[in-house]
Amino acid sequence: MITALAGGVGAARLLEGLVQVVPPDEVTAIVNTGDDFVIHGLYVCPDLDTVTYTLAGVQNRAAGWGLADEHWMVMESLERYGAPTWFRLGDRDLATHLYRTGMLASGVPLSSVTASIARAWGLRSHLLPMSDDAVRTRITLDESASSEEAGCDVAFQDYFVRLAHSVPVSGVRFDGASQATPAPGVIESLETADRIVICPSNPIVSIGPVLAVPGIQHILESRRDSVVAISPIIAGAALKGPADRMMAQLGHEASAVGVARIYAPLAATLYIDEADRDEAARVEAAGMRCVVVPAVMSTPAHAARLAEACLR
Secondary structure, eight states, X not given: OEEEEEOSHHHHHHHHHHHHHSXXXXXXXXXXXXXXXXXXXXXXXXXXXXXXXXXXXXXXXTTSSSBTTOOOHHXXXXXXXXXXXXXXXXXXXXXXXXXXXXXXXXXXXXXXXXXXXXXHTTOOSEEEESBSSOOEEEEEEOTTOSSTTTTOEEEHHIXXXXXXXXXXXXXXXXXXXXXXXXOTTHHHHHHHOSEEEEOSSOTTTTSHHHHHSTTHHHHHHHTGGGEEEEOSEETTEESSSSHHHHHHXXXXXXXXHHHHHHHTTTOSEEXXXXXXXXXXHHHHHTTOEEEEEOOOOSSHHHHHHHHHHHHO
C-alpha cells in the first residue's frame, strides 16, 4: 500500500507513474487543498482536479491543468459582461465545479464529493483531500514587489495565477490549519502504508499545507524510515511553478540540498535528478539518504521509471 502527499502537476505525473507499477487500488493520494478557492460562486479545487484528470488520462498535458480538447465559450461570455477571467475555467471543467459546489452546499463533505468525482472518472486509486475543513494558503507579497499590492496578503491563486507568481514573497501562512482535522482515511492511510511518498511538489505551498494539518507531520516523523521524498528542484530550478524562487525568497537554498533540509525530519530518503549528482554528499550531510535517478517525468514511461525507483 502506497500513500502519497500530493500537490498539483508534479504530483499528478508521479501518481500517473505509480499506478503503472502497482495496482491502482493500492495507491492513496492525500492532496493539498490550501489552493482551493471560490470564483464565480463555484468551489474550485485545483490540485484535486489536476490529480483526478491526470489519473483519468483526460488532462491537458501541455498546460498541466484542465481537460484536453476544452472549449471556452463560458469564459468568452463572462468577458462580455466584464467579469474577471484571469482564472480560466473550460466549459467541460465547469461541470466538475458546478457538481462539487452543489454537493457541498447540500452538506456533503469534501472527502465524499472527491470520492464521487473520482468514481465518475473511473479511478481505482483513492483520492483524499487533506481535510474537510477549510485551510487557505495566504501569501505575503514583499514590500519590494512592483505591484500595487506590495506588502499585502493575497490568496494563493491571486499570487499564482493573477500575478503569474512573478512577485517576490516575504511570508506564507495557512489560515485555518491549526483548527482543521485530517479528512476521513488520511490518518489510517499514513499509519498503514508500506511506503509514504512525498511527491515532487512545491515543499512550501503544496506539501506545506498538508503537513500543517494537525497529526499528519507527527505520523511522518514517527514513520520516517518508511518515508521517501522526490526533489522538485533540478539543477537549481523548478521545472514548473515558483518553487525555486519562493524557496530562495523565504530563506531556503533553492536546490536539492535545500529540499533535503526541509524534509530531513520527515523522510529518510531523497531522490534527486542526475543533474544534481554532485550534490549527493551535501544531501546526505543534511541528514537524508540520497538516491540519484532520472527524475524528469517528460512522459508517462519516465514517470513509471521514477515511481518504480521510489518503491524499490
